[in-house]
Amino acid sequence: MASVSVVIDNYNYGRFLGQAVESVLDQDFKGEVECIVVDDGSTDESRRVLASFGGRVRAVLQANQGQAMAFNNGFAAATGEFVGLLDADDYWRPTKLSRVIPLFEDAGVGVVEHFLQDVDARGADLPQYFPLWPPSYSLDDFLDRRVELGATSGLVFRKTVLDQVLPIPKGMSYYFDDLLVVKSLLLSRLVNLPERLGLRRLHDSNLCAAGRQYGSPRNLELDMRMRDLFNSEIDPLLARRNLRRTDRYLAEEELEYMRRRILLHMLRGERGRAFNEWLGMLRKHGGRRLGLFRCATCLAALVSPGLYLRAYDAYRGRRLLKPASSDS
Template identity: 35%
Template sequence: MKSVTIAICNYNYEQFLADAIDSALAQDYPATRVLVVDDGSTDRSREIIASYGSRIRAVLKPNAGQVSAYNRALDEIDTEYVILLDADDLLYPAAVTEVMRRFDSADYAKVQFRLDVISRDGAATGVTVPHSDAPADCGSLLRQGWLYPSPPASGNAYKTSALRRFFPIPETSEGRYGADFFAIYGVALVGQVASISHALGAYRVHKSAPKDVSFANSEKNTKAPKAYMARWGALRFVARERLRIDLPEAFHDFSHEKAIFCSEVYGAPLIERWRWFAFESRDYLHSIVANPFWGLAKKLATIGLSCLCLIPYAPLSDYVVRFISNPLARRGSAAH
């Protein structure tokens, strides 16, 4: 039986860490190992880690950021496959079994699966991410600059040898975070990706609510575009240096363009909304119209919703922006 490591990278998530570790230990796949890399936590995380004794393997390191934690995890892993589980998320008991069944069916570099979105206290919201499956050959589209649909970090299982083709990622003061970006997209350059169309885990959203315009635990929409650009630049560098692959200077991604759209339109006066659509919306519209992962119905619906932001009624315009940007807004009070 092939072995799998669930590697949990943690920094100051004492309130969620035990749930993540418990979910990893509860896997029904016998050859599952659990590794916890603590990146210099200053809360009670290390006490929690110590309480598990020999049931897990722990690495305690000074704080250096998520990229450093991923690099260290890849140094420690000695199994053929790995799931990089965020310390605030969960896996369902059959997750590894289903992932390994898919890995055994073909030569995949990554198997991704959907995640149920849960609130800070673990309550179900009725939302699942991502909304689209990725094609098997994501690499050819990535070489054209298209970022493929992927779940957050915890919804991805990797062949360890594929990750090591481009890890470790250079550690810089500007690039401490976003390690999952490099794993998710870099792996598509070295092999095919499989998608499982149902949820095998849960993604905890503890910094977002239905009335928020952002749907994330890290960068808000005002910061996300700059972070995406920096990470794309770093990915291009690693792809060129390690894989001899030249990625285009610009990339295309609806999530990225959506963040720009929201930061420019949300709460803006009517004249500013019209100005942005008239003069600055080209990349946003291109990420919809030319999107290779969407069908015609979804493209038309997204364009139609976006145009509602041009009507002279700010409450409706702002609601539409939240609806497009934050999946929790589509469920209303169900997310509480």
């Protein structure tokens, strides 16, 4: 029977941590499940919560080093054939592992992802739409920007694949889960399981909403640095294999940077620089459908960054998406 290690990263989420751990311990999976919690120097009640589970949980206690190092240290401690990731403010349904692990019977599968149902701080479902996932993703899908990935707590890796794509760069606070997946696509396939096997909690302390992630110059600058770091990790790996991202991918990536720079200038009160960036977007990309659409939507940012962020949050959840069925 297969063995699974579940790595939970935690920093000051003591109020949620117990539910995350219980959701791992309550899995109906018949194989061995190892629950590893890496506490990243919490100053709240987290370590008391951990202690309450006794020997049922393997605790890795460290000084504060950031989420990337917390996961790296958790992965180093993992002994299972498969490794699942779980953020401390999220939790799983009892059937998660029993639904996911059989998909690894295909030796070419290195990663499985599934849907996460968004919930509020109390665990009540939030209105949500889900991607129209194909059955699987390959490296070619990434190179042509056809990959739409879920969140951290919906990922499970084959350990032999994960070991080859580590470590996560120290200080990488965004996109590290995407980085692990894309590196894994160089070695294997990803299977998509369109079932809501976990719950992602949206609350005042996380950055899932665009209004938080992009609503301040500091967060926007951090986001762009993390995108730069992601690309600096991936590009040399592609070059060594004589691979490159398609022109479509590169154009859409440039539009993402331009969109962020327009918003950043507006948040700083640099309206002239924002308008010049928008003109550059129009001249370079306005001849393509997506480019023209981006130019049109970024006009809202030139009028009001807050208006743009509210519109973006609504749009992001609905483009090319469908409602989840009640039994998924």
